Amino acid sequence: MTILNAIIQGIVQGLTEFLPVSSSGHLGISQHILGVTEDNLFFNVMLHIGTLVAVCIFYHKLIWRLIKAFFGMIKDIFTGKFSWKNMDEDRNMLMMIIIGLIPLFLLFLPIPGTDMKVKDLADVLAGPKYFIVIGIWLVVTSVLLLLGSLVSRKGTNMAHSSDDVGGRSRMNVVDAICVGVTQCVAAIFPGLSRSGSTLAAGQLRGVNKQAALDYTFVLGTPAIIAAAALELKDALEAPEGISIEIAPLIIGMVVAAIVGYLSIWLFKLLLKTDKMIVFILYTAVVGIAVIVISLIEAQSGVNMFTGAPIPV
Numbered sequence: 001m002t003i004l005n006a007i008i009q010g011i012v013q014g015l016t017e018f019l020p021v022s023s024s025g026h027l028g029i030s031q032h033i034l035g036v037t038e039d040n041l042f043f044n045v046m047l048h049i050g051t052l053v054a055v056c057i058f059y060h061k062l063i064w065r066l067i068k069a070f071f072g073m074i075k076d077i078f079t080g081k082f083s084w085k086n087m088d089e090d091r092n093m094l095m096m097i098i099i100g101l102i103p104l105f106l107l108f109l110p111i112p113g114t115d116m117k118v119k120d121l122a123d124v125l126a127g128p129k130y131f132i133v134i135g136i137w138l139v140v141t142s143v144l145l146l147l148g149s150l151v152s153r154k155g156t157n158m159a160h161s162s163d164d165v166g167g168r169s170r171m172n173v174v175d176a177i178c179v180g181v182t183q184c185v186a187a188i189f190p191g192l193s194r195s196g197s198t199l200a201a202g203q204l205r206g207v208n209k210q211a212a213l214d215y216t217f218v219l220g221t222p223a224i225i226a227a228a229a230l231e232l233k234d235a236l237e238a239p240e241g242i243s244i245e246i247a248p249l250i251i252g253m254v255v256a257a258i259v260g261y262l263s264i265w266l267f268k269l270l271l272k273t274d275k276m277i278v279f280i281l282y283t284a285v286v287g288i289a290v291i292v293i294s295l296i297e298a299q300s301g302v303n304m305f306t307g308a309p310i311p312v
Helices: 003-018 023-034 041-058 060-079 089-108 118-125 128-158 173-188 194-204 209-237 246-272 277-300
Strands: none
Touching: 003 023, 003 041, 003 246, 023 128, 041 060, 041 209, 041 246, 060 089, 060 209, 089 118, 089 173, 089 209, 118 128, 118 173, 128 194, 128 277, 173 194, 173 209, 194 209, 209 246
16 A cells, blocks of 8 residues: 555545545445455554544543543442432533443344344445445435534524523433434445434434534544444454555554544534535535436446446
């Protein structure tokens, strides 16, 4: 792998992991255009770690507060002082994150009649045979972002105090479950943005847009760790083993971390200034383009970029 290739992949990973445009969808699109059929799994793991570093740096104060809240809550549970009703903001977010992660176990349920688990559908749907799926779910992402934006604006217009602008700042159990289930669906279908769909789920539940986005990014941290662990497992089990090129590896990680940090900042800024229309239009246009290309390829039977036959 060249250093230029590592830089490009680091930029793509950093941008699409956090901006509401779907990293899996863009990976599938780039692979379809370039005719790539295999990934460097270990390199992907390192890029995920780079984006994880970006989240930890950006939200280091919040994450540190949540860690302290966790140990304080454990102490109160064992001393009989814990009270669900009297939880402060940090403990409430911590509990909602724990509850929001529970639906992830649905991804490991077996699919009847097959030897696959639910999570394995992501690999199947990401293949060239189902390229149209990426387009469909990119359009769904656009619709969800639009609905979330409209609900958030309505909540802002109806708010009577600055403390409640755009909805609630404190999440409840139903909010956490809805966002958690949405995260599971996004993990299955390439093209459905995890950050965009979970943000929209929070907004549609009446949660303040900034609170929903902060929850989305912190909730995604364990998901990124899990994805990296699964990819590392696959890389270690691969027959060809792990091929490490130190310079591209380090550069790719650093680029992914820097771009990822800037992406989080940009996302929060555009959300705060009600400029989500950028992502709404982008995902709609790209999604429609992918659908049209898929239909053309279905008629011709070949990949219009590489000329390779489309799997039946």
